[in-house]
Amino acid sequence: MRVDRVRLLNFKCYGDADLTLERGVTVVHGVNGSGKSTLLEAVFFALYGSKALDDRTLDDVITTGEEEAAVELWFTHDGREYHVERRLKLRGDRATTTKCVLETPTETIEGARDVRREVTQLLRMDAEAFVNCAYVRQGEVNKLIHASPSDRQDMIDDLLQLGALEDYRERASEARLGVKNVLDGQREVLENVRQKVQEKEEKDLHERLNGLESRRTDVVAEIDHYETQREQAQETLETAVDVLERHEETREEIAALETEIEDLRSKISETERKRDEAGDEISEIRNRREELADERADLLEAVDLESDDPDEAVTQDRIDELEDRDEALRDELEDVRVTITEGNNEVERLREEADDLERDAEETREEADALEEQIEADEEAIADREAKLDDLADDIDAARATFDDAPVEFGAAESHLEDLETERDELVSEINDVTADIRTAENAIEEGERLLEEGKCPECGQPVEDSPHVDVLTDRREELADLEAEAEALEDQRDEIDERIERAEGLREAERRVDRLEENRDNIEQLLAEKRESLADRRDQRDQLREDAEEYEAEAEEKRAAAAEREDEVAGARADLGEINTERGTIKETLETLERISEITDEQTALETEIGNLRERRADWETMNDERRETLSDKRDRKRDLESEFDEDRVETAREDKDNAEQYIEKVDGKLEELEDQRGEIQNAIGAAENELEELEDRREELESVEDRCDLLESLYEEAESLQTTYGDLRAELRQHNVETLERLLNETFELVYQNDSYAAIDLDGDYRLTVYQKDGEALEPEQLSGGERALFNLSLRCAIYRLLAEGVDGSAPMPPLILDEPTVFLDSGHVTQLVSLIESMRDLGVEQIVVVSHDEELVGAADSLVRVEKDATSNRSRLERGEPPEAELLASD
Secondary structure (H helix, E strand, C coil): EEEEEEEEEEEEEEEEEEEEEECCEEEEEECCCCCCCHHHHHHHHHHHHHHHHCCHHHCCCCCCCEEEEEEEEEEEECEEEEEEEEEEEECCCCCEEEEEECCCCCCCCECCCHHHHHHHHHCCCHHHHHHCCCCCCCCCCCCHHHHHHHHHHHHHHHHHCHHHHHHHHHHHHHHHHHHHHHHHHHCCCHHHHHHHHHHHHCCHHHHHHHHHHCCCHHHHHHHHHHHHHHHHHHHHHHHHHHHHHHHHHEEEEEEEEEEHHHHHHHHHHHHHHHHHHHHHHHHHHHHHHHHHHHHHHHHHHCCCCCCCCCCCHHHHHHHHHHHHHHHHHHHHHHHHHHHHHHHHHHHHHHHHHHHHHHHHHHHHHHHHHHHHHHHHHHHHHHHHHHHHHHHHHHHHHHHHHHHHHHHCCCCCCHHHHHHHHHHHHHHHHHHHHHHHHHHHHHHHHHHHHHHHHEECCCCCCCCCCCCCCCCCHHHHHHHHHHHHHHHHHHHHHHHHHHHHHHHHHHHHHHHHHHHHHHHHHHHHHHHHHHHHHHHHHHHHHHHHHHHHHHHHHHHHHHHHHHHHHHHHHHHHHHHHHHHHHHHHHHHHHHHHHHHHHHHHHHHHHHHHHHHHHHHHHHHHHHHHHHHHHHHHHHHHHHHHHHHCCCHHHHHHHHHHHHHHHHHHHHHHHHHHHHHHHHHHHHHHHHHHHHHCCCHHHHHHHHHHHHHHHHHHHHHHHHHHHHHHHHHHHHHHEEEEHHHHHHHHHHHHHHHHHCCCEEEEEECCCCCEEEEEEECCCCECCCCHHCHHHHHHHHHHHHHHCCCCCCCCCCCCCCCCEEECCCCCCCHHHHHHHHHHHHHHHHHHHHCCCEEECCCCCHHHCCCEEEEEEEEECCCCCEEEECCHHHHHHHHHHH
């Protein structure tokens, strides 16, 4: 695998960065805290997502103050090109992945989990395996050395894909134990089924079934006999019941006829009563008709009609004539009322308008007086502001005088202050670098003194006796003293710059004060011009208001005169209103009389109609009673016929037969019930015997099936046991092969680094325990090496594992870039040279791409290409800049 390009957007300290990487050794350098390691973390995050964040969350990835971030990675693996893109966005208080896409030569994969799974299969390593092999993160250079043998064994086995064989072996073991548990359970089932078959066979079920079937035949024959007898008794009972029911029906019909006869008699009497009442009602209606005729004659005398007995048309014509006159009067009345209402409203409106005009005149005079006072105040304000302009001119001259003895001219203070602050930031960065070197030196001295107290060399950790590195503490102390002196000098320079910055800030404030004063002067001059202009406007406005007040008073007098004239018109309309109401009252009384005459005529007609209806009803009632009398005669004849058919002796005989049949049936039913119970018990016993016989057959079949299952499980148990042994042997064999290969590669790598040095070889046993041998044959644990040697030894082990994975099982395999993040943290200058040799050897052995993060100049000189990382002090954002290695620059200069 080769990383071709990485692009960042709002990723941690990067705002917008785009970097193309090449083959060979690329060194990413820059000052501490500039964002070098973040660049490698972005590559790791692009491949594995949240699994690359350890204990951090997606919130930590997005740049502070931003709401979204993105990482894109282009890489080539096994000759094919890939592109992965991850985008994040803040939603509320937490960040979520909004896009995760992996574009392969054949398909596009979406979703964080699916992309991570595809990358793991592609590289043959997950995130943990990636940092254990290809990615040596800052501070983890000694991870393999400090790990326990078992942890180191698990790490390397996982990298070499041996963990899968162990998983298979454990699964085979679990399968074997599972089969054993099932086999033991089936053996218990087998013994249980055998015992049940034996118990069933001892019951002699066929003989018991034959006896029960014989008993059932006898009981069935007896039941048939009693059922035949019961049927005969039932027929006798039904015949007697028929006779008794017929007798009862005849008695009920006679009783019903008696009721109907009595009902007919009652209805005939009721109808005759209604005929008599209708005759009386006809007499009363005739009397009412005569009373209405007298009332009509009296009413006709009260009205002026041409005839003493007018018909309905004459009366209606007179009513129409009076209603037309009333309608005309009502219209006149409405007009008069409208005239009165409008007149009153107009009078009120004119008086209100007069009042409003008088108030307007008063308010206008008050407003003119207020303007007079404001004009006087404006004249005083203009005088005050003219005096204030003179004071501002004096203040501006005083502020400009501050620059008389200043190091810069007026107007240049801002840029002068920025130059000083830039100079101070560079000095602070230099102080931080020296402080970091002081802390490193102090830690080295502290560790050396601790080793000396234990009687060990502070450089290599070996016994002090005959050690060539005892005087290293003196050099470290001298180096610390020089660093502290340099730091003190830098602090003095920073204090001096702070004083200059303070003076520059005062000058900048003076410039800003002049700007503010001049702006105030301009504002006051503009306000004075506006104030003078508004003063003239207010004088004109005052004069106009006084003229308006006089016009309001004159118009109010005119309104009051018009209101008086309108009030006289309203009084005349009120007199007309009284005359119209009097005439309408007279018309109303006449109309009521005529309407009553018309109503009496209608009532008389209705009474004549009601008399005719009553006469028709009396005739209908007479016809109805004639029909009822004929029906009454027929029912009396039917009653006499039924009474002649009544036979008491036959009824008595039927009652005796019914009682005897019911008693016999009751006895037979009890016997049949007893026999049915016996037959049911026998049938149940037969069913139970048949069920037991079926169960016996089922148990025999089950016994045969369980025996076959036990044979199959025994065979499966032997196969699982054999498979478990095979996976274990294969894992041990492959581990031994990998251990031998890894030991060879480790010694080759170690020899390249420590050629002609005091160490001879490295031994790696089957459990991945490491032993270092000196030239004199003495064995050392890796922990006994010095800090720098331990770091270099661990890097050699990492590179050997990397080479083993690259060689693969079936030939060479494409590997990720070898990534080293600050590998020189624990190394002195001598060990840095050996690290450079290690990196160059890996390149010579065919590692396609090596990326190193470091600020060490020696590593920078060994690079094929350089990437410089800088951080803007103002925006706190990192930026990338490509550079040429020193050798390329020398060739270009030649």
